Amino acid sequence: MNAVFFPLSKVVYFVITPSNFFIFAVLAGLLLLAVTRLRRTGFGLTIIGGLGLALGGLSPLSEAVLLPLEQRFPAYPPDGPAPAGIIVLGGGIEAGLSEARDQIVVNDAAERPIYLADLARRFPTARLVFSGGSGFIRGGIAEADILSRQADVIGVPRTRLILENRSRNTQENAAFSASLVQPKPGERWLLVTSAWHMPRAVGCFRQAGFTVDAFPVDYRTRGWSDLTRFNGFASDGLFQLDLAVKEWIGLVVYRWSGYTPDWLPGPEDPAGSASR
Template sequence: MFFPASKLIFFLITPSNLCISAILLGLVLAAMTRWRRTGFGVALSGALLLAAAGLSPLSEIALLPLEQRFPAYPADGPAPAGIIVLGGGIEAGLSEARDQVVVNDAGERPIYLADLARRFPAARLVFSGGSGFTAGGIAEADIVSRQADAIGVPRTRLILENRSRNTHENAAFSAALVHPKPGERWLLVTSAWHMPRAIGCFRQAGFAVDAFPVDYRTRGWGDVTHLHGFASDGLLQFDLAIKEWIGLAAYRWSGYTPDWLPAPEPGNESR
């Protein structure tokens, strides 16, 4: 029940959808009811928020606390026992239809799966990603299995988890699949803006992992002084950030994470 409900709620409260809905509702109220002034106010509010989210640094202000939460894994960091890469970077339906790997704007996730496989030849490799649809659809892990050579990962090294539909299930199913031993070092690869929620889910599943963030959308705090040249860029980032903040709250309320905004464990900030 949580999965389909979350998809519907996220669609309804995505800022760009909400702003457009407010504009349309306001215009209808102004044109077809006696609440003319209220309608214009609602439409204007939606338009102003849409412009602010698209052109101002509002999206960076929302994204940076997420992306800066966990530092990058050091280049000379110790070799891990295993590496877990979360799905979300491959367009599974398009990949199946075109019989090749089609990545989206989180495509760094499978890219770094191949890179880390080369850097750490003894590490176990886990790709965790099912279908993002409420019913049917091919799993990302199945695409990775078919296209391992194209991605640059030896198929014989891959451990594939293809049932998960969200981050909570990524963590629970991966833990059940690999049974990590106490004291083992595992790297978790996912988007930097998604890392706090992902780390929280793995901790709640009893699976200790070190963050390996990728897919950054900001360059750093200096971005808060810049305006967007294209409103579509800002809206895409703002939608992403608000969805992730809502996801953090929903996961905490559901008991999927131990904290509202998971952070590096004390003493492990540089890991």
């Protein structure tokens, strides 16, 4: 199923990404106004696209869509118990650029590998798993392989790393990691990923029979007070809106596909915690 699911998800997301959708609406509307008699339809599409770009870019709409995801799991307490293992999901390393430039190049989710290094230092006996394959449809080097080469740069001992380099999406992160480490009943494992991605990630790990505690990072909002803030740059708001809409769509699709047990997984496992 994943052989079709992965490339299809890339194509569908490109089309329905809010910023792309609004731009397509404006272009389609202008085209209809210029070359057809469907002036009312063309005018309507142009207005919808223009308003969407303005509201999505400048208003707190993006924060309103993102906050329920980021607030779903609390931050892991500084004095939390030491885990048996730590799993960090890929997504923070630009694998292609890193390979081309022969150094680690990170993106806006760089907190994921940063906290891998921090947690490795804080918990020197914990097993360290980095799960990240290639995000390209046709091949490409895996994030885990880049991290393997550049582990010393971020201060992570290469000898401690357990690398999972086959996964292309969150469901595969969970399934392949569970198969790789085979956690024992009663073990505490931390899952490190972006706060906005944590509900879907935890749901996938639960569905894979792997009980994890959330360690959210890479926050994009300050909290509910952001609902009163407006963006200084439309590009910032549209980027956040694209991210949030993609994640909400991902939650729905993953639930329909049976990859997660709930529509919006939360801190409490609805199936109980008997596996711990």
